[in-house]
Amino acid sequence: MKPSTSSRRGVLDRLNSQSVDVPPLPDPDASKLIQFDDPFERFKESLALVGGEVHEIEHPSQATSILNRIEAFSSAQRVASVLPAAVKSTVDLAMVDDPHSLASLDWMVASGEFMIAENGAIWVDGSTLPHRVLIFIAQFLAIVVPRDAIVHNMHEAYDRIGAPKPGFGVFVSGPSKTADIEQSLVLGAHGCRKLQVFVTS
Amino acid sequence: MSIPLPIVDHPTAARKFVTDDQRSPWHDQALWFVRSKRDKQADTLPEWEYLRSMASAIKTHTIANLGNYLQEFEKNATAQGAVVHWAADAAEHNRIVLQILKEHQTLRIVKSKSMLTEECGLNHFLEDSGIEVVDTDLGERIVQLRGETPSHIVLPAIHIKKEEVGETFHEHLGTDKGASDPKYLTEAARGHLRGKFLSGEVGVTGVNFAIAETGGLVVCTNEGNADLGVSLPRVHIACMGIEKLVPRFRDLAVFTRLLARSATGQPITSYTSHFHGPRDPESELHIVLVDNGRTRLRDSPEFRHALHCIRCGACMNTCPVYRRSGGHSYGATVPGPIGSVLSPTRDPKSYKSLPYACSLCGSCTDVCPVKIPLHHQLLAWRKELVGKGLLPWSKTFSMKAASFMFQRPRLFTFVGKVGRTSLRLLPHWLTHNPMNTWAKTRELPEPPKETFTQWHKRNRT
Amino acid sequence: MSVALFVPCYIDQFYPDVAVATLELLESLGVDVEFPSGQTCCGQPMANTGCNAETAPVARRFVEIFADYDAVVCPSGSCTAMVRHHYAEYFAADDAAFQHVSTRTFELCEYLHDELKVEQMHTSFPHKVSLHQSCHGLRELRLGQSSESRVVRENKVKNVVSLVNDIQWITPERSDECCGFGGTFAVNEPEVSTEMGRARIADHINVGSEVLASADMSCLMHLQGLIRREKSPIKVMHVAQIMMGRPIH
Incomplete structure (x- = not known):
């Protein structure tokens, strides 16, 4: 549908008819923003707080053996992975045309760009995902991220992303959750039930 | 012409909730718990107050320069393949959304939380046109199934007890009768909504932030419902008030640090999703920019700062009146302190009681992450309402009488003497009669034998 | 002067x-x-x-x-x-x-x-006292740091009242919640005002306070009205009375 232009004109005219003094746009002073002595320690604490689990591994391939100790993984039927070096896919993502066919996905293994110490979030670049629904529709999610890819706070995070590419990107912080029933925290609302983070050195 | 809104009388609307000794303290405690979590999160950042100042300054700048930023946003969003629509008011917003749905012959939509679509009454409008609307946020789904509206902008079902959710789910989702375990009920909703997600033909979301510099949108959820809702269907409609803009991509850092900490006491929401353009060349992203009174609000130097609001709900969680009277007592889409500022801008007559539903304690002003001087704005509203002649005659008369008396010290002394003497001499049942609102639950002060003025005359002169 | x-x-x-x-x-x-x-x-x-x-x-x-x-x-x-x-x-x-x-x-x-920068006082008030911080004192005059704010401020009321000898401070669970007086609010919204007041009183009693003190008598007028009606086991006093070592009455 093509937008009509009269309301556009009306809104802009109303905004332009009332000029308001424009104060300058401030930039945060980096020296005032939190830095951690050990950002990775802080990341682990933050992630634990939001319900995620961290596994430190030397090589991506160790991820599979750790996951195999989790019943939900070892019994999983459908596993999708964008990192075959870490976990092998049992679903051929190249063959998936319609994201609806991913409805029965048990696990998704995604690649994280970097970690944020202050809140346990990981930036996932949508261009690494054949379908963006993968990380939301899977019952369980694992993200593999390099140990040295870490920033202290969100300011550094946005600076690190720089100019966003067209498409999609998401900060994932812990599994999906809700407290909408009497403020009781329940993990596994609509997205993943649990989040495993593999940090490779 | 819009239909005149009913007049909300907050004290009357609050009475049932606040005098329910099972519900009001329970509700108060639930929200105080959220407020306490917010305090803990604020404590984790030494720069908390600095961030608030930054957020406020960024918003002040953006709202002042809003016309330019909207055009910059439109240009960049369009360049990435999004279609930007402009709506002057709620009705136009609803028409635009319906038109898009009709063009796609849509019968079912899945919708994540959007206070804007609540404000516009989108659900009922679409349902009247035969479209099934499924709210996918758990709290919103609960209130939707119960035929209610959200009582809080972040915690829509905060007023509902788990046993009541259990009954609703038993009726609509077939959960076990009497079951009220939140984990069990959430799991049932997950299963129920998975089906809805898979059959949703169009995904509708709100917008937490839109970025002028990049033409992108940010949507924050904990449940992942917005993402599931828009990652399956090919059409995503994002509805936003025009005040949701930030100038630059990096400005998001300030707001994503403040939003979830203020809202629910989390360091960040589980998912902070950034959308730049549609998913792929076969998909569509429609962005509906809505005015609906916002440009008018911007014209007012007194209330312009209310456009800073990022809808975190912290002012509700902290408001002692909101916590005890419940969100529905405000009779408005946005309740609590910010709602009491915004609602009268839509219709001063209907919402004239809201600026008085406040003890002017100022907690909202101190908690607000974007530094809206909420309690000062509520006070400013009272002056506007008096200026518009909307205060009942009984109240203006008593204030005129008080002013008259306070300008005449001898009259003040006399009235005081009569008052104290009658309080001393008249029987308790008469001084504490049912017409005396103060005395319904409270004793009047015990009248002293002499005033301080008399004491001073005897002892110091 | x-x-x-x-x-x-x-x-x-x-x-x-x-x-x-x-x-x-x-x-x-x-x-x-x-x-x-x-x-x-x-x-x-x-x-x-x-x-x-x-x-x-x-x-x-x-x-x-x-x-x-x-x-x-x-x-x-x-x-x-x-x-x-x-x-x-x-x-x-x-x-x-x-x-x-x-x-x-x-x-x-x-x-x-x-x-005056008072540093000592010679009066005594040997009782368990809890402070009700009036909202306008706290958030308008900034006599202390509100629980919402992270701007560090000294609590001027507590500092000066602490100069009284033998006073024993008790801290309510919610350190600075509004009592619900709010001037005409108390009669405009009587039910909400009453609920807010009752909750404050219960908090101060639950932590074992004998005297609910405030630098604002208007809050205390409202709280005292509820306390006397409900015969609650706590008294209210203005901080000036405490600083002068007045007996509890």
């Missing part, structure tokens, strides 16, 4: 001992206090209702009465906040008398803390 005492209308009429204690306290600290005649009210009830036209003459009268003093001291944070922060709209910005009065009117504890 000439110091005037401003006694809010309801204190003059209903709580004269609060004003007497304030006067005696200032005198015991060597302040020569005058009590200007003709004073009534700061205008807050009208202003908080939104009735500017009715507030203006009362505010102007206040400034006239107190313009010639070096300082005005008031045993109420709320009335002081009215004079300091809400008078501007009733005066020309360059009105010298208004400027003087609005910047030189102090809440009692603030005056002791910032102007």
Whole structure:
């Protein structure tokens, strides 16, 4: 549908008819923003707080053996992975045309760009995902991220992303959750039930 | 012409909730718990107050320069393949959304939380046109199934007890009768909504932030419902008030640090999703920019700062009146302190009681992450309402009488003497009669034998 | 230095001992206090209702009465906040008398803390006391750090009252929640106001306080009204009475 232009004109005219003094746009002073002595320690604490689990591994391939100790993984039927070096896919993502066919996905293994110490979030670049629904529709999610890819706070995070590419990107912080029933925290609302983070050195 | 809104009388609307000794303290405690979590999160950042100042300054700048930023946003969003629509008011917003749905012959939509679509009454409008609307946020789904509206902008079902959710789910989702375990009920909703997600033909979301510099949108959820809702269907409609803009991509850092900490006491929401353009060349992203009174609000130097609001709900969680009277007592889409500022801008007559539903304690002003001087704005509203002649005659008369008396010290002394003497001499049942609102639950002060003025005359002169 | 005492209308009429204690306290600290005649009210009830036209003459009268003093001291944070922060709209910005009065009117504890810089007191109050922080004292006058704010501030009320010997502080669970008085709010929203007051009283009783103290008698008037009606086991006292070591009554 093509937008009509009269309301556009009306809104802009109303905004332009009332000029308001424009104060300058401030930039945060980096020296005032939190830095951690050990950002990775802080990341682990933050992630634990939001319900995620961290596994430190030397090589991506160790991820599979750790996951195999989790019943939900070892019994999983459908596993999708964008990192075959870490976990092998049992679903051929190249063959998936319609994201609806991913409805029965048990696990998704995604690649994280970097970690944020202050809140346990990981930036996932949508261009690494054949379908963006993968990380939301899977019952369980694992993200593999390099140990040295870490920033202290969100300011550094946005600076690190720089100019966003067209498409999609998401900060994932812990599994999906809700407290909408009497403020009781329940993990596994609509997205993943649990989040495993593999940090490779 | 819009239909005149009913007049909300907050004290009357609050009475049932606040005098329910099972519900009001329970509700108060639930929200105080959220407020306490917010305090803990604020404590984790030494720069908390600095961030608030930054957020406020960024918003002040953006709202002042809003016309330019909207055009910059439109240009960049369009360049990435999004279609930007402009709506002057709620009705136009609803028409635009319906038109898009009709063009796609849509019968079912899945919708994540959007206070804007609540404000516009989108659900009922679409349902009247035969479209099934499924709210996918758990709290919103609960209130939707119960035929209610959200009582809080972040915690829509905060007023509902788990046993009541259990009954609703038993009726609509077939959960076990009497079951009220939140984990069990959430799991049932997950299963129920998975089906809805898979059959949703169009995904509708709100917008937490839109970025002028990049033409992108940010949507924050904990449940992942917005993402599931828009990652399956090919059409995503994002509805936003025009005040949701930030100038630059990096400005998001300030707001994503403040939003979830203020809202629910989390360091960040589980998912902070950034959308730049549609998913792929076969998909569509429609962005509906809505005015609906916002440009008018911007014209007012007194209330312009209310456009800073990022809808975190912290002012509700902290408001002692909101916590005890419940969100529905405000009779408005946005309740609590910010709602009491915004609602009268839509219709001063209907919402004239809201600026008085406040003890002017100022907690909202101190908690607000974007530094809206909420309690000062509520006070400013009272002056506007008096200026518009909307205060009942009984109240203006008593204030005129008080002013008259306070300008005449001898009259003040006399009235005081009569008052104290009658309080001393008249029987308790008469001084504490049912017409005396103060005395319904409270004793009047015990009248002293002499005033301080008399004491001073005897002892110091 | 000439110091005037401003006694809010309801204190003059209903709580004269609060004003007497304030006067005696200032005198015991060597302040020569005058009590200007003709004073009534700061205008807050009208202003908080939104009735500017009715507030203006009362505010102007206040400034006239107190313009010639070096300082005005008031045993109420709320009335002081009215004079300091809400008078501007009733005066020309360059009105010298208004400027003087609005910047030189102090809440009692603030005056002791910032102007007199009191360091010790010889009175005693050997009781368990909990502080009810009035909202206007806290969030308008900034007599302390509100629980929402992360701007570090000293608590001036607690600092000066702590100078009284033998006082034992008890801290309520919610350190600074509103009592629900709110001026005309108490009668506009009687049920909500009552619930808020009851919750405050219960909190102070639950932590074992004997005396619920405040620098604002208006909050206490509301709380005392509830306490007396419900015969709750706690007393209210203004901080001036505590600082003068008055017996609990």
